[in-house]
Amino acid sequence: MANILDVAAKAGVSRSTVSRVINNSERVDAETRKNVLQAMKDLNYQPSRVAQSLRNQKTYLIAVLVPRLSNPFYARLMQGIESQALAHGYHIILCNTGFDPDKEFEYLKLLEHAQVDGIIITAFRSSLETVQSFKKFGPIVLVGEYLDNDLFPTVTVDYQKAAYAATEHLLKLGHRQIGLAVGSLDSVINRDREMGYRKALADYGVPVSEDWIRASAVGLDEGRQFLRSLLSSRGLPTAVFAASDELAVGIIQEAKKQNIAVPVELAVVGFDDLPIASIVEPQLTTIAQPIEDIGIRSMSLLLDCLKGKSITERRIILETQLTIRDSCGSRYEEEASLVRYEQQ
Amino acid sequence: MANILDVAAKAGVSRSTVSRVINNSERVDAETRKNVLQAMKDLNYQPSRVAQSLRNQKTYLIAVLVPRLSNPFYARLMQGIESQALAHGYHIILCNTGFDPDKEFEYLKLLEHAQVDGIIITAFRSSLETVQSFKKFGPIVLVGEYLDNDLFPTVTVDYQKAAYAATEHLLKLGHRQIGLAVGSLDSVINRDREMGYRKALADYGVPVSEDWIRASAVGLDEGRQFLRSLLSSRGLPTAVFAASDELAVGIIQEAKKQNIAVPVELAVVGFDDLPIASIVEPQLTTIAQPIEDIGIRSMSLLLDCLKGKSITERRIILETQLTIRDSCGSRYEEEASLVRYEQQ
DNA sequence: CTGAAAGCGCTTACAG
DNA sequence: CTGAAAGCGCTTACAG
Numbered sequence: 001m002a003n004i005l006d007v008a009a010k011a012g013v014s015r016s017t018v019s020r021v022i023n024n025s026e027r028v029d030a031e032t033r034k035n036v037l038q039a040m041k042d043l044n045y046q047p048s049r050v051a052q053s054l055r056n057q058k059t060y061l062i063a064v065l066v067p068r069l070s071n072p073f074y075a076r077l078m079q080g081i082e083s084q085a086l087a088h089g090y091h092i093i094l095c096n097t098g099f100d101p102d103k104e105f106e107y108l109k110l111l112e113h114a115q116v117d118g119i120i121i122t123a124f125r126s127s128l129e130t131v132q133s134f135k136k137f138g139p140i141v142l143v144g145e146y147l148d149n150d151l152f153p154t155v156t157v158d159y160q161k162a163a164y165a166a167t168e169h170l171l172k173l174g175h176r177q178i179g180l181a182v183g184s185l186d187s188v189i190n191r192d193r194e195m196g197y198r199k200a201l202a203d204y205g206v207p208v209s210e211d212w213i214r215a216s217a218v219g220l221d222e223g224r225q226f227l228r229s230l231l232s233s234r235g236l237p238t239a240v241f242a243a244s245d246e247l248a249v250g251i252i253q254e255a256k257k258q259n260i261a262v263p264v265e266l267a268v269v270g271f272d273d274l275p276i277a278s279i280v281e282p283q284l285t286t287i288a289q290p291i292e293d294i295g296i297r298s299m300s301l302l303l304d305c306l307k308g309k310s311i312t313e314r315r316i317i318l319e320t321q322l323t324i325r326d327s328c329g330s331r332y333e334e335e336a337s338l339v340r341y342e343q344q
Numbered sequence: 345m346a347n348i349l350d351v352a353a354k355a356g357v358s359r360s361t362v363s364r365v366i367n368n369s370e371r372v373d374a375e376t377r378k379n380v381l382q383a384m385k386d387l388n389y390q391p392s393r394v395a396q397s398l399r400n401q402k403t404y405l406i407a408v409l410v411p412r413l414s415n416p417f418y419a420r421l422m423q424g425i426e427s428q429a430l431a432h433g434y435h436i437i438l439c440n441t442g443f444d445p446d447k448e449f450e451y452l453k454l455l456e457h458a459q460v461d462g463i464i465i466t467a468f469r470s471s472l473e474t475v476q477s478f479k480k481f482g483p484i485v486l487v488g489e490y491l492d493n494d495l496f497p498t499v500t501v502d503y504q505k506a507a508y509a510a511t512e513h514l515l516k517l518g519h520r521q522i523g524l525a526v527g528s529l530d531s532v533i534n535r536d537r538e539m540g541y542r543k544a545l546a547d548y549g550v551p552v553s554e555d556w557i558r559a560s561a562v563g564l565d566e567g568r569q570f571l572r573s574l575l576s577s578r579g580l581p582t583a584v585f586a587a588s589d590e591l592a593v594g595i596i597q598e599a600k601k602q603n604i605a606v607p608v609e610l611a612v613v614g615f616d617d618l619p620i621a622s623i624v625e626p627q628l629t630t631i632a633q634p635i636e637d638i639g640i641r642s643m644s645l646l647l648d649c650l651k652g653k654s655i656t657e658r659r660i661i662l663e664t665q666l667t668i669r670d671s672c673g674s675r676y677e678e679e680a681s682l683v684r685y686e687q688q
Numbered sequence: 689c690t691g692a693a694a695g696c697g698c699t700t701a702c703a704g
Numbered sequence: 705c706t707g708a709a710a711g712c713g714c715t716t717a718c719a720g
Contacts, residue, residue, distance in 0.1 A: 001458065003697055014707045019699055029705060046457045050403060051697035053394045054712050061437075069426075075419040082413075082440045086447075091454075093405075094436045096426045103430075110435075113390045114345065220619070249623055275564070279593055281625045347713055358691045363715055373689055395713035398696050 002043035011039035022047050062302065063116040065095045065107055067123045071219075071246070072274045073291060077122060077143065080295020088303055090117075101126045111137045118302045121145070125186075139305035143298045144189050146315055153305060155298040155316045159189050162287045162320040163196025163241065166269045169285070170239045171204045173328055175267060177237035179212035181226045181247050190215065193243050193271075212237045223250015231258065239267035239328070245274045248284055252327065267328040282326035290318050346387035355383035366391050406646065407460040409439045409451055411467045415563075415590070416618045417635060421466060421487065424639020432647055434461075445470045455481045462646045465489070467531075483649035487642045488533050490659060497649060499642040499660045503533050506631045506664040507540025507585065510613045513629070513666055514583040515548045517673060519611060521581035523556035525570045525591050534559065537587050537615075556581045567594015575602065583611035583672070589618045592628055596671065611672040626670035634662050 004022075008015045013032060020028050021036045028036075039045070053059045064081055066074040082092050093116060095107040104126045110116045111134055118139040124131060132151060134140065139153075146154035170178050180197050183190040194213070201208050211234040216222040223246065230236055242248035248270030255262050262268055262282055270277055273288035297316055304311055348366075352359045357376060364372050365380045372380075383389070397403045408425055410418040426436050437460060439451040448470045454460045455478055462483040468475060476495060478484065483497075490498035514522050524541050527534040538557070545552050555578040560566040567590065574580055586592035592614030599606050606612055606626055614621055617632035641660055648655055 001456075005697085015698080016700080016707055017705085020706085023699080025700095027705060032705080046453075048398075048697050049457065049459045050394060050397045051712090052699080054392075054398050054696090054714085055698045055700090057712075059394060064438075069413075069423050070416060070420045072414060072416060072419070075416070076414045078438065079413050079440055082438055086450075091459075092438045094408075094422065094426055094438045096423055106430075109390075112345075113393065115393045115435075253623070276620060276623055279597070279620055280623050349713085359714080360691055360716080361689085364690085367715080369716095371689060376689080392713050395696090396715080398698085398712090399714045399716090401696075 002045040004045075004047065006043055007036065007039045007045050010043060011036045057114065059115060059117050060090050061093055061116045062090050062118050062120065062299070063093045063095050063107055063110045064120045065097055065104060065122060065124065067097050067099045067125075069094070069096050072276075073244075073272050073289075074122060076291045077295045080292035081120060081299045082295075083292075084296045084299035084303075088299075090299075090303070097124070099123070099125050101130075105130065108134045111140070118306055120298050120302055123187075139302055141298050141302045141305070143294060145187055147188065150314045153301050153311055153314050155294050155301060155318065156189070157289055157294070157318050157320045159192035160196035160199070162271070162322075163193040163243075164200045165196075165320075165322045166241050166271070166287055167197045167200035168204075169322055169324070170241065170267060170269060170328065171200060171206065173239075173267065175237075175239040176206050177209070177212070177239065178206070179226075179230060179237040179240035180214070180243075181223065181240060181251065182213070182215050182243040183218045185215045190243060197241055209234075209237070212240075218244035218247050220246050220250040220253070223247040223252075224254040225250075227251050227254040227258070227260075236260070236266060238265075239269075241269045241271075243271050245270040245272045245277045245284060245286055247271075248286065248327070249276055249280045252280055252282075252284070263327050263329045269328060273323055277323075278325065280327075285325045285328045286323055288321045288323045290320075294318055346389040348389075348391065350387055351380065351383045351389050354387060355380045401458065403459060403461050404434050405437055405460045406434050406462050406464065406643070407437045407439050407451055407454045408464045409441055409448060409466060409468065411441050411443045411469075413438070413440050416620075417588075417616055417633075418466060420635045421639045424636035425464060425643045426639075427636075428640045428643035428647075432643075434643075434647070441468070443467070443469050445474075449474065452478045455484070458482075462650055464642050464646055469530075483646055485642050485646045485649070487638060489531055491532065494658045497645050497655050497658050499638050499645060499662065500533070501633055501638070501662050501664045503536035504540035504543070506615070506633075506666075507537040507587075508544045509540075509664075509666045510585050510615070510631055511541045511544035512548075513668070514585065514611060514613060514672065515544060515550065517583075517611065519581075519583040520550050521553070521556070521583070522550070523570075523574060523581040523584035524558070524587075525567065525584060525595065526557070526559050526587040527562045529559045534587060541585055553578075553581070556584075562588035562591050564590050564594040564597070567591040567596075568598040569594075571595050571598040571602070571604075580604070580610060582609075583613075585613045587615050589614040589616045589621045589628060589630055591615075592630065592671070593620055593624045596624055596626075596628070607671050607673045613672060617667055621667075622669065624671075629669045629672045630667055632665045632667045634664075638662055 004015045004018050008018045018036050021033050085092050097103045111119050120141045122143040142152045142154040144156050146156045182193050214226050248268050252262050260266050270284045270286035273286045277284040277286045348359045348362050352362045365377050429436050441447045455463050464485045466487040486496045486498040488500050490500045558570050592612050596606050604610050614628045614630035617630045621628040621630045
């Protein structure tokens, strides 16, 4: 492979000049530049990224930590992140953590030892202190998992508001017994969903029943377990808000198995609007997140940090949308129950 | 960040010696080694990967080309690949090509310009010549998309055999009118599936009806289109073999919309055994591929190439499994129809 | 067993 | 506008 000296020789200049045209910086004579460019083309020369990395102390690499790529939410997020990185000459190192703090730590060390220029964290189980201790080594952007006091630039949605909307949807349909299946309350994004849920109930004057609230992981299996667990304790509410589509689908699957009719006996609202939401039967009413856009924006934010731009907006909040399908009853029933509610 | 000279100073030796203990090579005095190790620990020293890369002409980076990460098949494949890479000190650069030959070319150039040590390609639309022209820059492993004459080390499954098994399953259930929804026939893995399908029909003395065969992309939408297309031409067969679960689910969704009962009026077999296969209703009978294992094996194969091991097995073929669920009728019906068939 | 020196392929102040 | 030189942080023949 040709190197900078080969190009210099071919163009009859010094490596300094070649370097200048590579970085199209400073004043280089137009004629000289043309010659160098030609030589580069002739030799199919491309500057060595590795050498540039060593010299510039930049790798043009970004580590992206995801808990589980097989979760379609993270896969799509990655797509957004990757497309934006590519558009700006960066590449993505895939870091699948499996929610394992040790792995997270390993990957964070990529930043410490300058193997990447920055990190995007889409979920973490490590302590906040651990993550913070890496801030000094380079920019870290958080997705979803924002922290209360703007410690990191963050792209997220308003989980509380979204959860409120989901719960309110059920309330407006006349439901007064509403369960909550939510992810680990170690994480703000889940505590926020819980708050939105509680706030909606409070606003509608409906008492919260702690027996119908469960925090767990957010996969299909946990959805099934959720339903079984309710069944074996105080019995079922008439509706449930699940904090992920996978959770919601698990609940629906288990309901079918137990011969509980959805939505008639049990209404279900999900969260994310993944493809499975429109595959499951009945199709899932859910909160749509702008997943790819979240990815794109988080990468943009990181790029800004890398460029040393002053970040005016440290927390970017994107809009969600309640997407109504069939898992909470038909539009007609909704109106009917609204009437019932207003007549009370 | 501490560098090798800092460690050398602290341990009272030269950088050469430090380097030797880093690479735990050659004879270093036990006492000296201990001191150096201690100094490294004290300074939280870790050798610079970038500097090592430049010096060793190795990046410890692997590019993995996937067409579309949001397809759960590729997401899970990636997980397998990533876990194996991590276990061997390599990192993965995510290359989402969107089936775009230009992007594929861009990513292949990572190898040419030594930004990665090797490449795993899980699907490509570029010409074979294009891909081949990059072989001289470093090892390339193919997943699934094997080529006839062992041009690249490959990990795959026997698509023909699997398609034969799927089709035979339908034949044994008594079906004699069987459609085929398959991916682009530009790719061997799809031509193989088609061959398996034809072979099964031939072996059972059933004539092939070209009207019931369609090649397209393999997403949900194409599944829906497939059914509509059949409906608007010669009418429906009694069964269809779809070359991906997404295709199969699309077919089932469209069938529901058109009030065609699955499996009674139309039996469907899928391919991959993704999570959606057990979410759709009726649950999908499908061919299970050992996805994560394919990922792991392909990375191992690449690692072997990198180590200069002579590859004895250039094409690794993993087993698939027909997984029977509800989209082709019950076990009982299967036996009944078997009897019918044998009595003919 | 250990060290001095060269070199991997760049960039950039410094001089001219 | 252009070049010589130093240096990014390593590894490895070569000497001793």
